[in-house]
Amino acid sequence: MTLRGTALELRDVGVRFGSLDAVDGVSLSVHAGEVVGLIGPNGAGKTVTFNVVTGLQPATRGTVLLGGRDVTRVPAHERTAMGLARTFQVVQLFAGMTVLENLMVAAHRFTSAGVVTDALRLPGRKRALDAARERATAVLAFLELSHLADVEASLLPVGQARLVELARALCLKPTVLLLDEPASGLDPAETADFVGLLAEVRATLGCAMLLVEHDMGVVMPLCDHVVVMNFGKVLAAGTPEQVRLDPEVRTAYLGVPA
Numbered sequence: 203m204t205l206r207g208t209a210l211e212l213r214d215v216g217v218r219f220g221s222l223d224a225v226d227g228v229s230l231s232v233h234a235g236e237v238v239g240l241i242g243p244n245g246a247g248k249t250v251t252f253n254v255v256t257g258l259q260p261a262t263r264g265t266v267l268l269g270g271r272d273v274t275r276v277p278a279h280e281r282t283a284m285g286l287a288r289t290f291q292v293v294q295l296f297a298g299m300t301v302l303e304n305l306m307v308a309a310h311r312f313t314s315a316g317v318v319t320d321a322l323r324l325p326g327r328k329r330a331l332d333a334a335r336e337r338a339t340a341v342l343a344f345l346e347l348s349h350l351a352d353v354e355a356s357l358l359p360v361g362q363a364r365l366v367e368l369a370r371a372l373c374l375k376p377t378v379l380l381l382d383e384p385a386s387g388l389d390p391a392e393t394a395d396f397v398g399l400l401a402e403v404r405a406t407l408g409c410a411m412l413l414v415e416h417d418m419g420v421v422m423p424l425c426d427h428v429v430v431m432n433f434g435k436v437l438a439a440g441t442p443e444q445v446r447l448d449p450e451v452r453t454a455y456l457g458v459p460a
């Protein structure tokens with residue numbers, strides 16, 4: 203263990219594509235229960251940074267720590283098992299399955315005693331499935347989505363699909379939840395509801411969150427701390443109010459001279 207209470211930490215992370223430093227020495231910390239926003243103009247390196255955290259993109263240099271453990275070379279699925287859950291910028295639910303089944307797949311991975319139990323011991327398998335159904339049902343109830351349980355996932359409008367994706371991530375009982383532009387595709391009313399819901403998730407479940415988002419209306423009310431990226435580097439970091447007033451941030455975002 204290193205720093206007590208640090209859920210996620212990036213130390214001097216770099217990703218190089220050919221001659222492009224897409225991510226260039228990024229360091230940031232998300233403490234237990236904290237919500238950190240990662241913002242910046244298009245091409246700043248937010249998604250690549252996000253992918254380094256999930257394990258989708260190998261880092262060229264630097265270290266990723268999850269709960270104080272070095273996971274830089276740990277594959278994505280093992281990071282999930284260690285408490286890291288994510289949603290996608292473009293919703294990715296399993297088509298041909300109901301909402302409840304989508305959640306059970308995630309919950310089952312969390313509750314299942316393992317593949318061997320699954321294949322050989324039917325009572326064990328049944329217990330794991332029951333536990334998964336129980337978890338999925340509880341999460342749907344918590345997010346007030348129980349009425350969607352039997353709806354085929356691919357039929358959901360984007361607003362509801364985003365909620366279901368959040369529910370699926372919560373079935374994993376994450377200690378760190380990564381959200382990639384969760385409000386994209388939502389109208390202003392849906393966005394406001396989603397912000398309220400994330401605030402409630404945070405208050406009730408206490409999981410740390412790293413939020414990549416364009417919409418300042420989402421970032422400002424939710425985040426304790428905001429990291430601004432530009433050209434692969436951290437341009438500024440601080441409270442939402444501090445970064446909002448930062449002249450360099452205003453220049454990078456709005457083209458207003460510093």
Ligand SMILES: Nc1ncnc2c1ncn2[C@@H]1O[C@H](COP(=O)(O)OP(=O)(O)O)[C@@H](O)[C@H]1O
Pocket residue numbers: 219222224242243244245246247248249250251
């Ligand atoms: N797989 C890749 N190969 C080469 N260049 C990439 C790759 N992925 C992203 N980039 C480049 O890295 C930079 C950062 O991209 P990205 O992290 O997607 O930015 P954003 O902040 O908009 O999410 C951009 O210049 C992008 O074109």
Ligand SMILES: [Mg+2]
Pocket residue numbers: 248249
């Ligand atoms: Mg992006």
